[in-house]
Amino acid sequence: xxxxxxxxxxxxxxxxxxxxxxxxxxxxxxxxxxxxxxxxxxxxxxxxxxxxxxxxxxxxxxxxxxxxxxxxxxxxxxxxxxxxxxxxxxxxxxxxxxxxxxxxxxxxxxxxxxxxxxxxxxxxxxxxxxxxxxxxxxxxxxxxxxxxxxxxxxxxxxxxxxxxxxxxxxxxxxxxxxxxxxxxxxxxxxxxxxxxxxxxxxxxxxxxxxxxxxxxxxxxxxxxxxxxxxxxxxxxxxxxxxxxxxxxxxxxxxxxxxxxxxxxxxxxxxxxxxxxxxxxxxxxxxxxxxxxxxxxxxxxxxxxxxxxxxxxxxxxxxxxxxxxxxxxxxxxxxxxxxxxxxxxxxxxxxxxxxxxxxxxxxxxxxxxxxxxxxxxxxxxxxxxxxxxxxxxxxxxxxxxxxxxxxxxxxxxxxxxxxxxxxxxxxxxxxxxxxxxxxxxxxxxxxxxxxxxxxxxxxxxxxxxxxxxxxxxxxxxxxxxxxxxxxxxxxxxxxxxxxxxxxxxxxxxxxxxxxxxxxxxxxxxxxxxxxxxxxxxxxxxxxx
Numbered sequence: 153x154x155x156x157x158x159x160x161x162x163x164x165x166x167x168x169x170x171x172x173x174x175x176x177x178x179x180x181x182x183x184x185x186x187x188x189x190x191x192x193x194x195x196x197x198x199x200x201x202x203x204x205x206x207x208x209x210x211x212x213x214x215x216x217x218x219x220x221x222x223x224x225x226x227x228x229x230x231x232x233x234x235x236x237x238x239x240x241x242x243x244x245x246x247x248x249x250x251x252x253x254x255x256x257x258x259x260x261x262x263x264x265x266x267x268x269x270x271x272x273x274x275x276x277x278x279x280x281x282x283x284x285x286x287x288x289x290x291x292x293x294x295x296x297x298x299x300x301x302x303x304x305x306x307x308x309x310x311x312x313x314x315x316x317x318x319x320x321x322x323x324x325x326x327x328x329x330x331x332x333x334x335x336x337x338x339x340x341x342x343x344x345x346x347x348x349x350x351x352x353x354x355x356x357x358x359x360x361x362x363x364x365x366x367x368x369x370x371x372x373x374x375x376x377x378x379x380x381x382x383x384x385x386x387x388x389x390x391x392x393x394x395x396x397x398x399x400x401x402x403x404x405x406x407x408x409x410x411x412x413x414x415x416x417x418x419x420x421x422x423x424x425x426x427x428x429x430x431x432x433x434x435x436x437x438x439x440x441x442x443x444x445x446x447x448x449x450x451x452x453x454x455x456x457x458x459x460x461x462x463x464x465x466x467x468x469x470x471x472x473x474x475x476x477x478x479x480x481x482x483x484x485x486x487x488x489x490x491x492x493x494x495x496x497x498x499x500x501x502x503x504x505x506x507x508x509x510x511x512x513x514x515x516x517x518x519x520x521x522x523x524x525x526x527x528x529x530x531x532x533x534x535x536x537x538x539x540x541x542x543x544x545x546x547x548x549x550x551x552x553x554x555x556x557x558x559x560x561x562x563x564x565x566x567x568x569x570x571x572x573x574x575x576x577x578x579x580x581x582x583x584x585x586x587x588x589x590x591x592x593x594x595x596x597x598x599x600x601x602x603x604x605x606x607x608x609x610x611x612x613x614x615x616x617x618x619x620x621x622x623x624x625x626x627x628x629x630x631x632x633x634x635x636x637x638x639x640x641x642x643x644x645x646x647x648x649x650x651x652x653x654x655x656x657x658x659x660x661x662x663x664x665x666x667x668x669x670x671x672x673x674x675x676x677x678x679x680x681x682x683x684x685x686x687x688x689x690x691x692x693x694x695x
Contacts (some may be wrong), residue, residue, distance in 0.1 A: 153179070153243050155215065155231065161248035161320060163290055164219045168247070172200075172231060173210045180205045180241070188440050189216075189222060189561075200656075204474070205233070210573060215247055222415045224290075224321055224527055225249040226442045226560075246522045246529060248318045250290030257288045258318065258408075260343045260355040263451055263459045265519055266280045269335065269364045270456050277329035279336060279361050281302070282480060283461060284325045285343050286409040292547070293318040293353060294612065297344040310608045310632045311681055314550030317612065318345065319528050323409040324549035335361040365454035369399030372460065373450065377552070377567045379430065379465040386437035393462070395450065403452040404428045407464075413527065414446040416465060434466045441469035443556025443565045445526060457642040463552045469563035474501040476557060476566040480540055482533075483604045484576030484686045489553070489568055492534060492546045492574075492615065493605040494657045497523075503535040503559055514543060514656055515615035524556040531616030531656070538691035544570070546608065546617040573633055573681035574605040577688040578658075585689040592691040593665050595648040598647055599690065601661045604679045606631040609659070621653045624664050630659075631655060633681030637663040640674035640692065 199213040234479040310327035379387035405421040444466040482494030507519035514531030531542040609629035628650035637644040647663040674685035
């Protein structure tokens with residue numbers, strides 16, 4: 153049985169098409185239909201034209217999407233049935249609901265707007281600021297240009313923000329450092345993009361730069377993140393975040409992104425000189441079971457640093473037994489993460505059974521388990537009670553990211569750092585350091601390496617998708633950031649680097665063993681965007 157809902161994501165009030173297709177050649181009868189646990193089966197026969205689904209047949213309904221209280225909103229469609237052989241079955245499918253169709257728009261902001269020098273900082277980072285671009289209307293946006301005063305920084309978007317893809321109601325951010333002893337001139341930043349309907353969007357922000365504060369305060373928070381939990385809507389959870397703030401600097405606390413996606417969270421600054429703190433309140437009213445996240449941004453005008461950030465995670469649902477113990481790059485198994493990467497997640501009760509994905513594009517639900525990264529559905533290669541292999545969405549930007557796992561209403565979360573690139577090389581599981589599929593050759597031979605964690609690719613590829621089988625080699629998605637290979641420390645010629653048909657989130661590299669490679673066991677290292685992978689091993693034989 154295959155379920156498909158289009159479009160997905162959908163906008164509230166938009167018509168969606170729901171299709172159920174029987175693929176095993178056995179007729180079946182639909183016996184149940186729920187959306188987020190609410191019984192919609194009394195409407196099934198009316199909407200789909202009947203409950204009988206013939207072998208290889210399809211039932212289709214066009215219905216209006218709901219109006220959620222908070223967006224994006226995850227809605228789990230579950231269908232049950234009994235086939236002609238008397239076997240009961242159950243299938244679920246996640247639908248993401250965004251806000252109503254409106255005029256697209258993005259907002260570019262800077263924290264802070266007035267940047268003070270930090271003479272004690274690194275020479276290359278005397279003035280430090282955070283650029284944030286937010287999507288406001290529920291449209292996916294492809295970022296196309298970044299200007300900084302008279303300079304064109306467009307080519308730096310992937311390295312700075314980690315992604316060129318801005319998710320509906322999402323946020324990307326980048327750290328900007330200015331060197332030298334002279335304050336930069338007042339700078340107007342401009343971010344341009346194109347939304348999913350082809351409409352251009354743009355936003356600007358102006359930042360000023362001054363010398364150091366006369367008597368700077370110090371600003372810090374002890375926690376790396378805050379996680380709040382409720383069993384179900386409409387419960388409310390609260391937490392207090394203590395600030396380490398010396399001196400008399402004024403400060404503010406805000407929630408970003410500042411749009412409907414974070415309407416569940418409020419932050420109140422309590423400016424008590426003895427123990428300043430931020431009071432957080434998270435309300436599950438109108439929320440579906442799942443994991444939600446936002447960022448708490450604290451700014452102090454004359455402090456060092458002038459701003460700090462912290463992820464806030466909100467788990468709505470039961471959490472008995474399910475847990476995430478860790479995550480890693482799916483090739484190197486190191487704690488290094490990038491957009492588009494295959495992510496291996498380890499824990500307990502992550503899924504009800506072992507289920508490999510059977511086709512491409514990769515499914516966003518497997519064996520009753522779904523996953524998100526920063527609220528964006530993350531497709532599956534594999535799901536089991538103790539391990540998940542998922543793809544980090546390409547729209548995940550640099551900085552802290554929040555993984556959410558929902559196993560039939562049991563939810564867990566995990567915070568991990570994402571960088572623009574984090575390459576890992578796939579090796580032989582029986583010989584963990586050896587390159588696959590071939591681990592030996594002589595100078596001049598072309599070998600193949602498969603990596604994940606290369607970051608953004610061009611042309612852009614939807615998360616979970618693979619290129620069409622007939623795509624010309626020169627048009628296959630290739631890493632946007634510079635890529636190089638060394639063998640035994642000697643640079644190797646790259647004959648091809650790209651994602652071939654049949655793979656998602658994995659780049660194939662054809663490289664030539666250089667003439668200067670020493671004989672014997674030698675390390676192969678792939679570097680993307682200045683980040684080197686852990687080494688794999690090949691044996692260089694005599695010519």
